[in-house]
Amino acid sequence: MTNLSDEFLLAYLDGQLERGQSGEVAHLTSVNAEIARRVARLKRTQAQLVESFGAFAREEIALPRNLFQTEEGEGRQGQKGKANSQPAAAKAARRKEPDAVKKMLFVIAVFAGGLLGGYGATFLNAPHAALPPKDTDRPPAAMIPPTSWVGDISRFHSFFPRETLTPYPDAISNPELIRFQLSKITAKALTPPDFSRQGYTLYRGQTFNYRQDRMMQLTYSSKTEPPLTLYALPAVELQDSPIAAQALGSNRAASWVTDRVRFLLTAEKSEEDLKVLALVAQSQMPKKP
Amino acid sequence: MASFGQIHSRPRDALHSVSARLYKFAIVLTVNEELARALLRSTLKALNTRKEFTEDDRDHLTGAFRRMCALWSAKLAEDPNIHKKCQPDARLFAAAMPRGPLAGNAHFAKFIANMPSQQRAALYLVYGESCSYDEAADVTALHMMALMKLLARGHVALSHWLDHRGLSDGASRSDYDMDAATGRERAA
Numbered sequence: 001m002t003n004l005s006d007e008f009l010l011a012y013l014d015g016q017l018e019r020g021q022s023g024e025v026a027h028l029t030s031v032n033a034e035i036a037r038r039v040a041r042l043k044r045t046q047a048q049l050v051e052s053f054g055a056f057a058r059e060e061i062a063l064p065r066n067l068f069q070t071e072e073g074e075g076r077q078g079q080k081g082k083a084n085s086q087p088a089a090a091k092a093a094r095r096k097e098p099d100a101v102k103k104m105l106f107v108i109a110v111f112a113g114g115l116l117g118g119y120g121a122t123f124l125n126a127p128h129a130a131l132p133p134k135d136t137d138r139p140p141a142a143m144i145p146p147t148s149w150v151g152d153i154s155r156f157h158s159f160f161p162r163e164t165l166t167p168y169p170d171a172i173s174n175p176e177l178i179r180f181q182l183s184k185i186t187a188k189a190l191t192p193p194d195f196s197r198q199g200y201t202l203y204r205g206q207t208f209n210y211r212q213d214r215m216m217q218l219t220y221s222s223k224t225e226p227p228l229t230l231y232a233l234p235a236v237e238l239q240d241s242p243i244a245a246q247a248l249g250s251n252r253a254a255s256w257v258t259d260r261v262r263f264l265l266t267a268e269k270s271e272e273d274l275k276v277l278a279l280v281a282q283s284q285m286p287k288k289p
Numbered sequence: 290m291a292s293f294g295q296i297h298s299r300p301r302d303a304l305h306s307v308s309a310r311l312y313k314f315a316i317v318l319t320v321n322e323e324l325a326r327a328l329l330r331s332t333l334k335a336l337n338t339r340k341e342f343t344e345d346d347r348d349h350l351t352g353a354f355r356r357m358c359a360l361w362s363a364k365l366a367e368d369p370n371i372h373k374k375c376q377p378d379a380r381l382f383a384a385a386m387p388r389g390p391l392a393g394n395a396h397f398a399k400f401i402a403n404m405p406s407q408q409r410a411a412l413y414l415v416y417g418e419s420c421s422y423d424e425a426a427d428v429t430a431l432h433m434m435a436l437m438k439l440l441a442r443g444h445v446a447l448s449h450w451l452d453h454r455g456l457s458d459g460a461s462r463s464d465y466d467m468d469a470a471t472g473r474e475r476a477a
Contacts, residue, residue: 007437010444014415044451045444046416052401053417056382058316058349061309064326 004028009039013046040224050163075097150255153247153264154232162268165219165227178205178218183276185214186234191216193230193281200228226268230281235262243278245271258285300315307350308333310418314354318361320377322400328364333359350418354428358410362430365406377402400450404443411436414445 004025011017012025029036152278175192182190185207192202208215215233222228235257243256253266254274265278308431310330315325316325335356365371379402383395407429412423 006445007434010441011422011437014440041448042444044407046446048447049412049443052397053380053413056413057310057313057417059313061313063308063312064329214387253328283290 004035004038006038006042010046012041013039013042044167048229056277065252121183129226148245149210149233149262150253150264151248154251154253156208156210157229157231157266158249160229162227165221166228167219167221173203175202175204178202180203181207182216182218182232185216186232188259188261189286190232190261193283193284195198195220195228195277195280198277198280199225228265228267228269228277231264233260233262235260238262243275245275245278245280247271256280256282290429293387306352310350311353311357314357314410315414316419317362318358318382318406318410319375319416320379320406320409321372322376322378322381324371324375328357328361331360336358347424351424351428354414355430358430359429361406379403396454397450400447404446407431408439408443411439429462 001175007027008017012022017025025035028278037084063122066106179191182192182205194202199222201222202218204219206217206219209216210233213233215231218230218232220228220230236251238257238260240259241255241257244256245251245252245254250264252269252271253264254271254277255262255264256278258265263278263281265274265281267274267277269277312325312329315328317324319325319328332353336353342366345412368374379395379399381398382401383398404412411425411429411431414420414428415422420428421431422436426433427437429436431439
């Protein structure tokens, strides 16, 4: 019985134990210094609590007024009050009526003035400009000339400075997530091409909108070479085409269409190098059944 | 239905006489004068129909405390942020330390005010209202072991507070000591 909890010792001090138990604890307290110390500590706090709460319990306190006022009484008072105040309220309401009408008229006048002075004037005076064609009037992606998409994407790529295509040392790529996204965009079970033999590592995959389609940008980095970027997007109405390298402004790019997917590979490299890399990428694409 | 506003019945007188104790308990629970008044009114309204209420009956007083505690718990469950709207007022306790080393100690009053309301209520019932553990457990709707833990934690917290303030020695004077026999007498 030497391993006594604080709760048990407190119950002993508060006189909540049976006489037998209490005697045993008292005996232990006299022979065990550790228990005696704990009991003494609890006694101190007990004395403080008895002193404080006891004083609070004994203190004279002023009760709130109207403590026993019932709902009935309140209700009756309320009704009486209502009955008395009804004519006054009616008078006040009647007095308020013209004010409310005036306020309403003022609000309407301000609104109408704003309408005529602002939008109204513009509507009446401005020449009717032709509206741009609606989305439905524009040519769909399938109607775009096959060569234009290469120029579009090359131009788009020119907005990426080299620094944004170079990963910082701790950049973490998630190839599985990139693969999942690529397959989703192209609607094919595609795997990002592996250029590790050429010294490139895939470090980032981003998705963009290109007209009505989604487009994926895969960025590869190398320790010695400039970054390499591959764009992949669906090509529903396009026929397969071989690799074609071209220079578009300051950019060089290699593009091809395989199994209704458009690819564009671009880097600060010669056209021949890009063609070789494009061939490497193409060789890794799944063959048609 | 009896109406306390009109008929001076015996239960009403009994309730009136214990309302000061109930009000103090409401202050202990809420630590806010406004909330305590509202809680007292709600409790008295709930006890309004209890014609059998008598002043000297301990069970009825315990029942009133229990009712108040239950109403407060329901209010807390309904609005857990009630103390953000109605700030606890430790001054309500500051006046209750007329003697001893902590007389008028605002920090001690604040310490009491910052306790969880259930713990403060349990400590008040045991040390202020001299309730037994059974009664305190009944009022706070706690199991006996839970109540004992709550009390013990209150003691430990107070002990740490006293140590931190360097007040342990002053509080250990012999005139504050109470032996187990005295405790039993109080509990009886």
